[in-house]
Amino acid sequence: MTQEQGLVLIYTGNGKGKTTAAFGQVLRAVGHGMRVCVVQFIKGEWSTGEVLAVGSLSDKVEVHIKGSGFTWLAEDKQEVVRVALDAWEFAKEKMMSGDYDLLVLDELTYLVTYEIIDQSEVVEVLKKRPAGLNVVITGRGVSPALIEVADLVTEMMEVKHHFRNGVTARKGIEF
Amino acid sequence: MTQEQGLVLIYTGNGKGKTTAAFGQVLRAVGHGMRVCVVQFIKGEWSTGEVLAVGSLSDKVEVHIKGSGFTWLAEDKQEVVRVALDAWEFAKEKMMSGDYDLLVLDELTYLVTYEIIDQSEVVEVLKKRPAGLNVVITGRGVSPALIEVADLVTEMMEVKHHFRNGVTARKGIEF
Numbered sequence: 001m002t003q004e005q006g007l008v009l010i011y012t013g014n015g016k017g018k019t020t021a022a023f024g025q026v027l028r029a030v031g032h033g034m035r036v037c038v039v040q041f042i043k044g045e046w047s048t049g050e051v052l053a054v055g056s057l058s059d060k061v062e063v064h065i066k067g068s069g070f071t072w073l074a075e076d077k078q079e080v081v082r083v084a085l086d087a088w089e090f091a092k093e094k095m096m097s098g099d100y101d102l103l104v105l106d107e108l109t110y111l112v113t114y115e116i117i118d119q120s121e122v123v124e125v126l127k128k129r130p131a132g133l134n135v136v137i138t139g140r141g142v143s144p145a146l147i148e149v150a151d152l153v154t155e156m157m158e159v160k161h162h163f164r165n166g167v168t169a170r171k172g173i174e175f
Numbered sequence: 176m177t178q179e180q181g182l183v184l185i186y187t188g189n190g191k192g193k194t195t196a197a198f199g200q201v202l203r204a205v206g207h208g209m210r211v212c213v214v215q216f217i218k219g220e221w222s223t224g225e226v227l228a229v230g231s232l233s234d235k236v237e238v239h240i241k242g243s244g245f246t247w248l249a250e251d252k253q254e255v256v257r258v259a260l261d262a263w264e265f266a267k268e269k270m271m272s273g274d275y276d277l278l279v280l281d282e283l284t285y286l287v288t289y290e291i292i293d294q295s296e297v298v299e300v301l302k303k304r305p306a307g308l309n310v311v312i313t314g315r316g317v318s319p320a321l322i323e324v325a326d327l328v329t330e331m332m333e334v335k336h337h338f339r340n341g342v343t344a345r346k347g348i349e350f
Contacts, residue, residue: 007337007348009191015329017196020203024195024225025348027202031224032347050199050207056226068225125205134348151337154190162326164181172207172276173182173200173309 006134007151008126012109012142015156016174022104022136023050026061029134034101035060041084041093041139042067042107042161048175066090067107084116095129102134108148109139119143181276181309183301183327186338187284187317190331190350197279197311198225201236204235204309209276214266214315216259217242217282223350241265242282259291264268270304277309284321 009025011018026036035095038054040063051063066087111117123145126135147153158169169175184200186193197213204211213229215221215238227239263286270278286292298320301310312321322328344350 004190004345007345007350010296012334013190015333016184016327017192017199017329017331020193020199023202024192024197024199026314027198027228027348028224028350031227031229034347052206053202053232054206057232060261074213091285115189147335150335152191153334153336154192155332155334156192157188157328157330157332159185159187160322160325161328170179170182172209173184175201 001137002006004132005172006129006132008149009134009136010142010146010150011136011138012140012153013156013158014140015091015158016161017156018138018140019050019106021154021156022106022138023054025040025101025136026054026104027057030058030061033060035099036062036102036104037094037100038063038104038106039087039094040065040089040106040109042068042110049172056172064090067078082114084111084114087111088117092125095125095135100133102136104136105138107139108137109142112143112146113129113139113141119145122146123149181304181306181307183324184309184311185317185320185321185325185328186311186313186331187315187328188331188333189315190333192331193313193315193336194225194281196329196331197281197313198229200311201229201277201279202232204277205233205236206234210274211279212236212269212275212279213238213279214262214269214283215240215242215281216262216266217285239265239269249340255292259289262286263292267300270300270308270310273305273308277311279311280285280313280334282314284310284317287304287321288314288316294320297321298324 011021112119182208287294
């Protein structure tokens with residue numbers, strides 16, 4: 001049996017729905033018995049609903065929140081970079097492990113945008129990954145080389161957003 | 176205690192990710208203990224992964240596939256219209272029941288596009304819904320009046336798609 005080549009899917013753009021679509025992808029994969037790993041690079045200050053729910057889904061899903069407590073506005077830039085690099089090393093190990101059918105790298109693009117890692121390294125790692133592994137990458141400002149290596153890229157465009165009308169983030173909706 | 180006004184979220188556009196984001200929203204809501212109902216207006220020819228997985232999530236989630244077996248290309252147009260109208264009546268009952276915190280109307284927009292129902296009726300029903308109910312609507316070609324009534328609208332734009340390179344729909348990825 002030849003293994004199908006895994007796909008690289010990117011959800012980018014300034015609109016809402018990137019992480020949400022990635023978790024929808026997790027749900028879909030789990031429904032078909034796939035083994036899933038999620039690495040979150042930035043989120044993690046609150047308990048998001050999707051992370052709470054995913055735990056009850058299956059023992060085939062892991063979620064790792066690696067960005068907990070750090071912010072791009074932190075005073076200690078060196079610490080931010082250290083945490084981000086650790087997260088990236090962790091994600092690479094997961095990518096190469098052969099233990100998963102789907103790996104979600106949630107908000108990975110910011111590490112490239114903030115020049116913590118180089119896009120060429122991301123591309124190189126993606127090319128060397130196990131053949132059957134599907135990868136979902138989310139975040140704004142995806143770089144051209146990443147688009148080149150991706151099989152599918154969807155840009156989420158904000159058409160209308162209630163935050164602009166003074167509504168604040170809602171539990172169950174935004175997190 | 177005053178109940179928070181529920182939101183109307185729309186995921187539209189020609190790119191992949193609309194239904195996926197809606198199911199991510201379901202996952203998020205379930206994580207916070209919300210009661211969820213999904214009505215699918217078109218999908219349902221295969222067992223999609225998200226529908227399989229949602230069943231194991233919680234007894235607070237219902238998925239109703241109302242478009243099973245019908246297609247817009249069917250020879251019997253009257254039957255298509257009948258099934259679609261039944262689905263819409265069903266969805267309206269769910270909307271008004273007060274039994275849910277989140278209602279997903281997956282691919283509802285096609286009923287407006289194909290002039291089976293009028294957008295003004297959708298707007299009217301949304302405005303009369305129970306105060307706390309959040310609604311997610313997906314589908315291409317969302318009409319201006321629906322955008323007007325929505326709190327959030329994200330357009331999924333296709334930047335790149337592997338189907339164009341001859342790759343076919345994959346289990347766990349597209350369904």
